[in-house]
């Protein structure tokens with residue numbers, strides 16, 4: 001494996017701190033083109049930082065969506081970026097988030113100050129305690145995903161036992177687990193894949209997505225927004241996640257600014273971000289915002305779709321309250337009777353797996369029955 005100095009400005013070939021040279025592999029084509037970093041885990045390990053930080057940093061710097069499928073060791077940045085460019089960006093990451101400001105050694109360990117959300121580091125080489133510049137967006141990610149407490153490879157034993165391979169693996173496992181549990185757009189991507197995460201299944205899914213994009217291109221957008229590339233909705237989701245809780249007014253302003261305030265995909269993403277378990281009372285709370293965003297059946301369907309995804313992503317733990325929540329959605333005038341009836345008529349895999357959809361609809365049965373009766377009554381009143 002080709003290694004390079006962690007500080008590339010140091011030309012000494014005996015420099016102690018080495019890392020693997022970053023590799024990159026371009027996959028896909030057209031709007032679906034993306035850069036996979038096959039040795040992200042090794043590079044991150046050499047720097048003593050979780051792969052999540054590096055991937056997100058690339059995403060922020062390149063203005064690109066990122067996808068992390070930690071279980072499969074897949075670290076992806078959308079768009080085509082060659083290894084040299086990424087390696088240059090990595091220099092920036094190393095300067096800002098790894099090197100000690102005093103001695104320029106990379107043997108630093110981050111910790112989060114819970115009181116004021118600042119990030120400090122301890123230098124194991126010289127004992128300096130410094131602070132990470134909080135202006136970069138990545139600091140939000142770091143605060144939300146604190147590093148696991150364990151010395152990394154370069155560190156001298158610091159009184160907490162020795163380092164061995166088992167400990168390293170434990171660290172890697174924990175970091176991956178944390179990354180996998182991140183409530184970001186990546187997680188949504190992963191959940192879409194949750195049924196079957198074998199490499200084959202994922203590849204099939206990627207192909208399917210790419211196929212959709214090609215369809216849109218060839219049909220010159222006549223298919224409508226549902227076939228658009230998802231990147232900007234995922235970006236919106238990430239943007240929200242880093243700022244929540246925030247006011248509905250500010251959310252609306254941002255959506256308007258991005259011109260996604262009448263996009264059903266944005267509405268589904270919004271539901272997934274701002275509706276919190278156990279879901280009861282939440283739609284009512286945000287009713288004004290949803291009403292402002294929705295002006296078609298499709299938008300209303302997106303509210304239901306986002307809700308379905310929420311139920312799926314919380315491992316079907318909130319099926320009991322489905323009827324109650326739907327009643328709240330209906331009584332808050334967020335989704336019309338017609339859309340609800342259509343939704344309840346048969347399971348759909350538009351937003352979740354058909355199996356999940358079926359379970360949700362079973363749980364919705366009391367509400368749907370009530371709705372049917374209520375509508376019968378109002379019809380007979382009309383006569």
Ligand SMILES: [Zn+2]
Pocket residue numbers: 100101102103104105123124125126127128
């Ligand atoms: Zn130092």
